[in-house]
Every structure is written in structure tokens, then in C-alpha cells.
Amino acid sequence: MSTVAAAHPAPVGRPAQGDPVRRWLGVEQSPRVVAFAQTHTGRACLYALAFIATLPLLSVWAAALSVAAAWAATQFADQRVRILLAASWGLTLFEAVRDDNDFAEKIGYVVEQEHWTQLSAETLAVGALLVLMAGLWLAMQFVIRHPACLLARRPFVCMLGAEAALLVLSAPQVDHGLLRVLVWSLLVVFTPFVWFFPLAIADLRGRAADPPAMQLAVQRPFWSHYYLPFGKGTAYLRKHYSALPREQAITQIKGVKLLLWANVLLLISQALTWFFSDYLTLPRLIHAIDAFVAGQPLPIATGWAVLIYGSFRYALQIAIWAHLFIGLARMTGYRLPRGSWRPLESRTLMEYFNRFHFYFKEILVDLFFIPTFFKVFKQHPRLRMFTATFMAAGVGNALWHFMADIQLIAVDGLWSAVSSFSSYLFYSFVLAVGVGLSQVRASMGYRPSSTLAGRIYAFLFVWSFVVLLRVFSDGTRDHSFEQRLQFLLSLFGLPTGIPL
Amino acid sequence: MNPEVCDTLRHYLLDALRQHGDTQDMTDSDSLFLSGRLDSFSMMNLILFLESRFQLSFSDLEFDVEKVDSLDAIAALVQAKS
Numbered sequence: 001m002s003t004v005a006a007a008h009p010a011p012v013g014r015p016a017q018g019d020p021v022r023r024w025l026g027v028e029q030s031p032r033v034v035a036f037a038q039t040h041t042g043r044a045c046l047y048a049l050a051f052i053a054t055l056p057l058l059s060v061w062a063a064a065l066s067v068a069a070a071w072a073a074t075q076f077a078d079q080r081v082r083i084l085l086a087a088s089w090g091l092t093l094f095e096a097v098r099d100d101n102d103f104a105e106k107i108g109y110v111v112e113q114e115h116w117t118q119l120s121a122e123t124l125a126v127g128a129l130l131v132l133m134a135g136l137w138l139a140m141q142f143v144i145r146h147p148a149c150l151l152a153r154r155p156f157v158c159m160l161g162a163e164a165a166l167l168v169l170s171a172p173q174v175d176h177g178l179l180r181v182l183v184w185s186l187l188v189v190f191t192p193f194v195w196f197f198p199l200a201i202a203d204l205r206g207r208a209a210d211p212p213a214m215q216l217a218v219q220r221p222f223w224s225h226y227y228l229p230f231g232k233g234t235a236y237l238r239k240h241y242s243a244l245p246r247e248q249a250i251t252q253i254k255g256v257k258l259l260l261w262a263n264v265l266l267l268i269s270q271a272l273t274w275f276f277s278d279y280l281t282l283p284r285l286i287h288a289i290d291a292f293v294a295g296q297p298l299p300i301a302t303g304w305a306v307l308i309y310g311s312f313r314y315a316l317q318i319a320i321w322a323h324l325f326i327g328l329a330r331m332t333g334y335r336l337p338r339g340s341w342r343p344l345e346s347r348t349l350m351e352y353f354n355r356f357h358f359y360f361k362e363i364l365v366d367l368f369f370i371p372t373f374f375k376v377f378k379q380h381p382r383l384r385m386f387t388a389t390f391m392a393a394g395v396g397n398a399l400w401h402f403m404a405d406i407q408l409i410a411v412d413g414l415w416s417a418v419s420s421f422s423s424y425l426f427y428s429f430v431l432a433v434g435v436g437l438s439q440v441r442a443s444m445g446y447r448p449s450s451t452l453a454g455r456i457y458a459f460l461f462v463w464s465f466v467v468l469l470r471v472f473s474d475g476t477r478d479h480s481f482e483q484r485l486q487f488l489l490s491l492f493g494l495p496t497g498i499p500l
Numbered sequence: 501m502n503p504e505v506c507d508t509l510r511h512y513l514l515d516a517l518r519q520h521g522d523t524q525d526m527t528d529s530d531s532l533f534l535s536g537r538l539d540s541f542s543m544m545n546l547i548l549f550l551e552s553r554f555q556l557s558f559s560d561l562e563f564d565v566e567k568v569d570s571l572d573a574i575a576a577l578v579q580a581k582s
Contacts, residue, residue, distance in 0.1 A: 385545075
């Protein structure tokens with residue numbers, strides 16, 4: 001599996017020149033500031049700032065635990081693995097016992113269906129996580145002893161196979177009562193790790209692998225409790241670790257800057273919400289489609305405003321969360337590239353896909369693009385590139401989003417869960433074709449114009465594509481593909497023609 | 501190291517960097533992918549180039565980005581496989 005970074009400029013060691021704003025933005029290039037950041041007082045200031053900047057985005061406990069773990073991991077570098085392991089799994093278990101947590105909520109659906117009241121969903125989540133932790137550990141030991149086994153060679157395929165097996169075993173047609181509740185609990189907690197664990201196995205296969213304890217420590221690391229590996233696996237983290245005090249200080253200053261930038265974006269997002277949602281009473285996209293389906297469509301201009309604002313708001317949300325996660329990882333000493341890097345400057349769809357949600361793209365590249373690229377159409381470079389890109393942006397993208405809502409299979413049944421996913425499937429297909437063609441054009445030597453007119457054209461092209469597709473990709477399952485398509489057609493004043 | 505191979509590779513990599521808006525200097529040992537100067541799609545284009553220009557063959561199981569991370573590394577790979 002590859003470990004590749006985005007096209008982000010590497011830090012340079014010379015002081016920033018120019019106006020005060022530029023100097024402030026390049027504060028990590030000041031030797032005085034970097035020297036101060038290496039003192040006890042400087043470190044205390046950095047971590048206090050990081051804690052304050054994290055508070056608007058996380059609960060007080062999660063913020064305190066994350067920042068404290070980041071501090072401890074750099075302060076006691078010889079105990080880093082133990083600290084990361086305790087923090088990541090401690091936070092996972094801590095969040096699993098809180099009310100309204102994602103795991104317990106998803107487990108709760110089957111608990112209710114089976115009328116199983118002896119154990120709470122939270123207890124089941126914690127128990128399943130402990131079983132999973134032991135299972136992952138044993139799997140790694142097995143891979144170390146049997147490096148040629150299927151799990152070592154095809155970890156992602158094995159994880160998908162295990163996911164499918166758990167899904168079958170948790171079907172109401174297969175079992176009932178406690179057994180179904182237990183299998184379902186395991187499936188719910190297992191699902192996010194499908195996107196993490198293959199990276200650990202891939203690293204264990206290498207010669208310079210980190211030990212299993214470290215692999216386990218970065219399975220859903222404490223800096224990003226999410227379905228996506230922000231920072232990828234240990235191989236990537238190892239290469240981006242700032243070991244020297246000066247490097248580490250620069251990384252931490254950049255971490256604080258990113259956390260503060262996340263707060264600025266949060267403020268912008270809140271200001272936009274106040275202006276558009278509260279002051280102009282512009283509805284959300286889902287409500288605009290609701291109104292359309294109910295036969296009370298919004299005026300066309302309002303519909304467009306809803307769609308454009310919704311797309312921009314989503315881009316802001318992705319950037320805010322990505323900056324939070326990467327900011328915390330940098331506070332832990334990992335000089336990781338940003339998770340979202342000036343997506344508005346994208347000149348091609350391929351560039352947009354790379355810039356908008358970098359770590360999502362990276363996991364799709366690792367698990368879908370590269371295996372496909374090395375296997376198919378070796379004699380047909382363009383077809384090979386297109387197919388590999390399609391597998392990542394289309395198949396991988398759709399699968400990730402489908403698995404993130406795995407509870408819908410228990411709630412609605414498999415067929416309903418798949419059919420309500422049709423609009424996202426359409427989105428994935430069109431995105432994959434667009435990104436694939438963009439990638440093929442790039443490999444054929446096409447270069448976007450760098451003139452002002454060329455840049456404006458590229459911006460309008462890329463973001464028109466993104467905004468139009470937003471109708472199908474808002475993540476909700478409340479409207480069918482046909483309803484969304486009719487809504488989109490109505491924005492162009494076209495007769496929809498399809499009965500609702 | 502064959503200077504012709506190095507020149508061909510340098511020309512290709514500098515062009516790839518320029519396409520990414522990166523006009524900084526590149527030394528033969530500079531990290532290109534792990535440092536973030538080039539992205540994963542650029543790496544795949546590089547693989548296509550190496551396969552067509554130098555008849556190299558890669559497989560996903562043995563592939564490691566470090567093998568193509570710098571001009572030096574790529575040149576060594578080309579020399580080892582040719």
C-alpha cells in the first residue's frame with residue numbers, strides 16, 4: 001500500500017518577510033518563536049491555546065483528553081506508543097459509554113427489535129470494542145507468524161469479507177435474541193476499522209514495521225475519532241513524525257495555527273448560518289426538496305441559492321473537521337499535510353478530488369486505485385488510469401458512505417437500504433466518470449490555463465459540477481433519485497415530467 | 501548512474517512539479533511524494549512513464565512509495581531492473 005502526501009508546500013526554514021499579516025501567518029519561521037516554543041512556558045502556551053481552540057469543536061472531556069494525550073506523547077517520547085494506545089482506545093471506550101454516541105445508537109436499533117433489555121446498548125458497545133481490540137491484536141500476531149497468509153496479502157478484501165459475514169450472521173432471518181444482538185454489536189464497532197486495519201497489516205508486511213501495539217494505537221487515533229484514517233497508518237505517520245525538538249516545535253506551532261484557522265472557519269460558518277438561515281430564512285437543501293415534492297416549490301432563484309449555499313457550507317464543514325483532526329495530530333508531533341487544501345483553487349476535477357478531502361481520497365487511492373491500477377489493462381494506459389480512478393472515486397466512495405450508514409440495514413432491511421442509496425450511487429458514478437476523464441486528460445498532457453480567464457473558467461466548471469451534484473450527495477436518504485432529479489430539472493425551469 | 505537516464509527522469513519530474521505549481525529547485529535526493537510536493541495521482545503517472553519508457557513492471561504487493569520518492573531512488577530502480 002502506498003503512502004503519498006498531497007501537493008502541499010513543505011515548510012521552509014527562513015523567516016517570513018513582508019507585511020505584519022504575512023509575518024504572523026508565517027510565525028513558525030521565526031527563530032525566536034520556534035526557540036520559545038521549545039521552552040516549558042512556550043509548550044504550556046501552545047497546548048493551552050490548542051485546548052481553547054479545540055473547545056468549540058469537541059466536548060470538554062474529549063478536548064481535554066485529546067490535548068493532554070498530545071502533550072504527553074511529545075513530553076514523554078519514550079512512552080509514546082503506550083500513551084497513544086491508552087488515549088485512542090480510552091477515548092473510544094469513553095465515547096462508547098456516553099449517551100447518544102454513534103455506536104450505541106446503531107446497536108440500539110437491533111436491541112429494540114429483539115426486545116433485549118438486560119444489557120444497555122452502551123455496555124454492548126464497550127464489550128464489542130474490547131472483543132474487537134483482542135481480535136485485531138490476534139490478527140496482527142497471526143500475520144506476523146504467517147506473512148504469506150491471505151490476510152497479510154489482501155487485508156482489505158479480508159476485512160470486507162468479515163464485514164459481509166457479520167452482516168449475514170446478524171440478519172433476522174439467521175438468528176434472533178441475544179445472539180443477533182451480540183453479532184450486530186460486533187458488526188457496528190467493526191465497521192469503521194475496515195478502513196483502518198488494512199493499513200496496519202500493510203505496514204506489518206514491511207521490513208521497518210512498527211510493533212502491533214503502535215498499529216493498534218492508531219486504529220481510530222484519538223485525534224480523529226471518525227470512519228476515516230486522518231494521518232493514514234503507521235507507515236505514513238512514521239515518515240511524518242517530527243523527532244527533533246526544533247522540528248517538533250514548528251509542527252506544534254503549525255498545529256495551533258490550524259486549530260485557530262478551524263475556529264475562524266467555524267465563525268464564518270456560523271455567520272453564514274445566521275445570515276442565510278436565520279435572517280434570510282433560506283431553508284436547507286433537504287427542506288427545499290421536501291417543499292418541491294409537496295408541490296410547493298421554492299422560486300427558482302431561491303432554489304439555486306439553497307443549493308449553492310448548501311455546497312459551500314458542506315465544504316466549510318469538511319475543512320473545519322479536517323483542520324481539527326490534523327491540528328491535533330500535529331500537536332502530537334506528526335507533521336501531516338492538511339486534510340482540505342484550498343479546494344476553491346481547484347483547476348480540474350481531479351485536483352478538486354485531491355484537495356477537497358485529502359485523507360478520504362488517500363484511503364480510496366490506497367484501497368481501490370492502486371490495487372486496480374496494478375492489475376488491469378496494463379497495455380491500455382488511458383483505460384487503466386480511468387478504471388483505477390473510477391474504482392476509487394466511484395466504487396470506493398459509494399462503499400464507504402454505504403457502510404457509514406450500516407444501521408439502515410437493520411432498520412429498513414437490505415433492499416431498502418440499497419434502494420434509498422440510489423441517488424448517492426448516481427452521484428458516485430458521475431463523480432467517478434468526471435474525475436476519471438479529468439485524470440486521463442492530465443495523463444495525456446492537458447494542462448489547465450493559468451491565465452485569469454482560464455482560472456475563472458476552471459473555477460466555474462469545477463464548482464458548477466460540484467454544486468449540481470450536491471443535489472444527489474447531501475447524505476440524507478429522505479428523497480429518491482427521481483425526486484432529486486426532478487428538483488434539479490426544476491431549477492433550470494424544465495418540466496420535470498416524472499410523476500412524484 | 502547513467503546520466504542520460506537521470507536527465508530524462510529529471511526533465512519528467514521537473515515538468516510534473518511545474519504542473520503542480522511547484523517551481524522550487526529539486527535536488528536528486530529531494531523527497532517528492534512523501535514530502536507532499538507531488539500527489540498519488542502524479543505517482544501513478546510516473547509509474548506509467550517508467551513502464552513505457554524503461555519497460556519496468558510493478559505489482560501492488562511489492563510496491564513502496566520510497567522506491568520512487570526521489571530522482572536518486574527512481575534512477576536506482578531503473579538501473580536495478582534494466
